[in-house]
Amino acid sequence: MAVTYELIKTCKQTGARRGRLHTPHGTIETPIFMPVGTLATVKAMSPEELKEMDAQIILSNTYHLFLRPGHDIVKKAGGLHQFMNWDRPILTDSGGFQVFSLSKLRQIEEEGVHFRSHLSGAKLFLSPERATEIQNDLGADIIMAFDECAPYPAEHDYVKRSLERTTRWLERCIAAHDRSEDQALFGIVQGGMYRDLREQSAKEITSFDLPGYAIGGLSVGEPKSIMDEVLDYTVPLLPAGKPRYLMGVGSPDALIDASIRGIDMFDCVLPTRIARNGTCMTSEGRLVIRNAKFKEDFTPLDPQCDCYTCRNYTKAYIRHLFHADEILGLRLTSYHNLHFLIRLMENVRDAIMNDCLLDFRNEFFEQYGLSEERSF
Amino acid sequence: MAVTYELIKTCKQTGARRGRLHTPHGTIETPIFMPVGTLATVKAMSPEELKEMDAQIILSNTYHLFLRPGHDIVKKAGGLHQFMNWDRPILTDSGGFQVFSLSKLRQIEEEGVHFRSHLSGAKLFLSPERATEIQNDLGADIIMAFDECAPYPAEHDYVKRSLERTTRWLERCIAAHDRSEDQALFGIVQGGMYRDLREQSAKEITSFDLPGYAIGGLSVGEPKSIMDEVLDYTVPLLPAGKPRYLMGVGSPDALIDASIRGIDMFDCVLPTRIARNGTCMTSEGRLVIRNAKFKEDFTPLDPQCDCYTCRNYTKAYIRHLFHADEILGLRLTSYHNLHFLIRLMENVRDAIMNDCLLDFRNEFFEQYGLSEERSF
Ligand SMILES: [Zn+2]
Ligand SMILES: [Zn+2]
Numbered sequence: 001m002a003v004t005y006e007l008i009k010t011c012k013q014t015g016a017r018r019g020r021l022h023t024p025h026g027t028i029e030t031p032i033f034m035p036v037g038t039l040a041t042v043k044a045m046s047p048e049e050l051k052e053m054d055a056q057i058i059l060s061n062t063y064h065l066f067l068r069p070g071h072d073i074v075k076k077a078g079g080l081h082q083f084m085n086w087d088r089p090i091l092t093d094s095g096g097f098q099v100f101s102l103s104k105l106r107q108i109e110e111e112g113v114h115f116r117s118h119l120s121g122a123k124l125f126l127s128p129e130r131a132t133e134i135q136n137d138l139g140a141d142i143i144m145a146f147d148e149c150a151p152y153p154a155e156h157d158y159v160k161r162s163l164e165r166t167t168r169w170l171e172r173c174i175a176a177h178d179r180s181e182d183q184a185l186f187g188i189v190q191g192g193m194y195r196d197l198r199e200q201s202a203k204e205i206t207s208f209d210l211p212g213y214a215i216g217g218l219s220v221g222e223p224k225s226i227m228d229e230v231l232d233y234t235v236p237l238l239p240a241g242k243p244r245y246l247m248g249v250g251s252p253d254a255l256i257d258a259s260i261r262g263i264d265m266f267d268c269v270l271p272t273r274i275a276r277n278g279t280c281m282t283s284e285g286r287l288v289i290r291n292a293k294f295k296e297d298f299t300p301l302d303p304q305c306d307c308y309t310c311r312n313y314t315k316a317y318i319r320h321l322f323h324a325d326e327i328l329g330l331r332l333t334s335y336h337n338l339h340f341l342i343r344l345m346e347n348v349r350d351a352i353m354n355d356c357l358l359d360f361r362n363e364f365f366e367q368y369g370l371s372e373e374r375s376f
Numbered sequence: 377m378a379v380t381y382e383l384i385k386t387c388k389q390t391g392a393r394r395g396r397l398h399t400p401h402g403t404i405e406t407p408i409f410m411p412v413g414t415l416a417t418v419k420a421m422s423p424e425e426l427k428e429m430d431a432q433i434i435l436s437n438t439y440h441l442f443l444r445p446g447h448d449i450v451k452k453a454g455g456l457h458q459f460m461n462w463d464r465p466i467l468t469d470s471g472g473f474q475v476f477s478l479s480k481l482r483q484i485e486e487e488g489v490h491f492r493s494h495l496s497g498a499k500l501f502l503s504p505e506r507a508t509e510i511q512n513d514l515g516a517d518i519i520m521a522f523d524e525c526a527p528y529p530a531e532h533d534y535v536k537r538s539l540e541r542t543t544r545w546l547e548r549c550i551a552a553h554d555r556s557e558d559q560a561l562f563g564i565v566q567g568g569m570y571r572d573l574r575e576q577s578a579k580e581i582t583s584f585d586l587p588g589y590a591i592g593g594l595s596v597g598e599p600k601s602i603m604d605e606v607l608d609y610t611v612p613l614l615p616a617g618k619p620r621y622l623m624g625v626g627s628p629d630a631l632i633d634a635s636i637r638g639i640d641m642f643d644c645v646l647p648t649r650i651a652r653n654g655t656c657m658t659s660e661g662r663l664v665i666r667n668a669k670f671k672e673d674f675t676p677l678d679p680q681c682d683c684y685t686c687r688n689y690t691k692a693y694i695r696h697l698f699h700a701d702e703i704l705g706l707r708l709t710s711y712h713n714l715h716f717l718i719r720l721m722e723n724v725r726d727a728i729m730n731d732c733l734l735d736f737r738n739e740f741f742e743q744y745g746l747s748e749e750r751s752f
Contacts, residue, residue: 085693
């Protein structure tokens, strides 16, 4: 298999997993947060900056690259790694999620999905075969099955039909996958917020021997307590020898709590998206840099952070850059937020090695200002 | 004096000067191009990137910093170097040019200029004393006298009254200057496109023993042949032992031709401004990266360039970033254009040392596609 998972240690306090994912472009330490580079660039960042902050793998979006610049151009460039100057691992999603969340006038059929580009309005079509073919052209280390991510809330009946189609689509993705020697295809467990449907989907999806499995259909608007509950009963249905990827999750509390439940991989646009609005994650909670109270604050964004931004710039300067619409402002906050989540996952990995992830969680939540009672 | 000039070599072929400017934050090799960091940041660039491309000194704008974040905040931060994380030399202009070009409802009096902020409409006032005081607070290595830059075209009578006021204002700037031990105040020669007025202004301005002299009132819309002509008769009026700064010039042809006429320092927003529109300076002329012909062009912006952008990215990728409105696109073109002008001035300095700046000029103009006949 193109990608293999090595379980190193299980945290005695929580059951969280410390592991390693071996890929054609290098080894990834898990649990891991993957920065999102939607259009073959992690917004505002350079590849060197991502390496400097120890980003081990990034995610890119098939739907977006299919529209711009087109997978044919990426293929001609020598693949996504070459095109964007990133020689570490890449994961591409299948485009399924964006077809359902971004495109217009979509029409789902058994064959695939007809939709209109959210940019040009052009009529387009994606199917399991097409999404796999595009991902083969992009050439990421890990590619995802074409699935339907049911909305929240959704009726039991709808979610059941949807997950069953996702299973049939997975079979077609596997058949279409042309580069299994250097690209690992992950299946996606759906089933919404229904325990019986998650069980059905997990059973069906894991019946295919794949290099990894993802949990989709979470972080779609449901309360965090429901996400935790779904993870509580879904993760144990996944094989221990394969990596587990929770799609679309990137808030610090959810990263920790899902790691505790046995998740190995995460991605989310959250850190870069809020950074461009001037919102920063710090060890003491969120900080809105445009705030007048930082006008003469000559201390770093986060006194506990050792990132490039915090080593060299003050809140007063970054606030000035935001008020003056200067690009360096977005660069500095994006850098800090990504660094914050990457460092958080490093701490999670250390805590697993030391069998103290629950203690780490409680301290982090208290300092960050997340005080609600939680159970696991 | 805070800043001293050392003449190293005069080009036998052209008379151009190779020199060194010693400042409190380090030595600058001249002739030099200074990137512009209007609001305490060179747009889209980090200080490390500027150092990597060998930027030796940057310029920042008093008018803009006076409005945002306010010179009081920069002073409290420990000065502009500290505020923006730049430990090499800085030059600030006086705000005069922006008051006349950007602000609304300005009213010029002998005392100074009343105007309204182009941002908020607030009523503000700048005078020789105020502009000098603000620049003392900002703390740049080189500060500029508060002058009036006459528009082009302008009547002889207006330009004469304006340059005479500029001389009287210089006297007041000198009296107000509070940090001559670590900030060098440069005077500015005005006089529009009139030879007699340039002679009058140069005589008046150089009657003050200052560490450097600038030529203002050029690059304001006049044809390049007129600029060359004004330089031909104005530069010889400046003392050989002091640096000569031509304000607001940054096109490759003008940089070379003004160096030939004995100018040592230049600044311009041109390279970064056109970069943000996707226009790149290359050894073979300007290139518009959004152009469809670059869709599948997997070669660098400039095959003769060894900058970060050209070493790592293709035209096809940068074109994609521009079409997708990605910040990395602006970063890559800004980097390349600044690197291009900095490298150009390095080549000019080498050509002076080798007494062949005229040969260099002719080769560069031919390759760049600048073919008009010129004489000197
Ligand atoms: Zn930081
Ligand atoms: Zn270049």
